[in-house]
Amino acid sequence: xxxxxxxxxxxxxxxxxxxxxxxxxxxxxxxxxxxxxxxxxxxxxxxxxxxxxxxxxxxxxxxxxxxxxxxxxxxxxxxxxxxxxxxxxxxxxxxxxxxxxxxxxxxxxxxxxxxxxxxxxxxxxxxxxxxxxxxxxxxxxxxxxxxxxxxxx
Numbered sequence: 001x002x003x004x005x006x007x008x009x010x011x012x013x014x015x016x017x018x019x020x021x022x023x024x025x026x027x028x029x030x031x032x033x034x035x036x037x038x039x040x041x042x043x044x045x046x047x048x049x050x051x052x053x054x055x056x057x058x059x060x061x062x063x064x065x066x067x068x069x070x071x072x073x074x075x076x077x078x079x080x081x082x083x084x085x086x087x088x089x090x091x092x093x094x095x096x097x098x099x100x101x102x103x104x105x106x107x108x109x110x111x112x113x114x115x116x117x118x119x120x121x122x123x124x125x126x127x128x129x130x131x132x133x134x135x136x137x138x139x140x141x142x143x144x145x146x147x148x149x150x151x152x153x
Contacts, residue, residue, distance in 0.1 A: 001019060001022070001023045004019050004020070004023055006019075006020060008020065008032055008034050009034075011034055017034065017035060017040070020035075021035055021040055021043060025043075025047055028044070031044055122143040122144060122145055123143075123145070123149075123153065125142070125143055126139050126142075126143045126145050126149070126150050126153055127153045129142065129143075130150060130153055136150055136151075
């Protein structure tokens with residue numbers, strides 16, 4: 001690449017940057033600002049790895065494997081925690097739902113019971129008045145029952 005003579009401040013295209021990168025790579029001790037892009041950063045990382053001794057490269061690769069293992073354990077733990085948390089949330093939600101359902105059921109049952117009790121009381125009063133031969137129109141006014149309901153007693 002002896003014919004490529006552009007300087008850092010003269011680079012205008014991506015191609016110019018690549019040629020400049022390749023030509024001057026061994027002279028760089030840091031990434032020039034003009035080449036501070038992800039693709040060139042990756043190139044610098046690869047170049048740094050190529051200068052490692054076999055022992056250093058082996059250590060580096062082992063550290064990458066250890067990092068991946070730790071990351072996998074962390075991810076797995078997070079997922080397991082998420083599943084367990086979701087399960088606990090569902091159980092608590094079901095419990096709350098059952099409790100609310102029971103409360104609503106009790107309230108409805110009490111209401112129905114009170115209504116039936118009131119109706120039974122009206123019928124008992126009407127029957128007692130009828131047995132005492134109180135006129136039906138007075139029984140109707142007193143109990144709120146219809147003439148038909150009173151006659152069937």
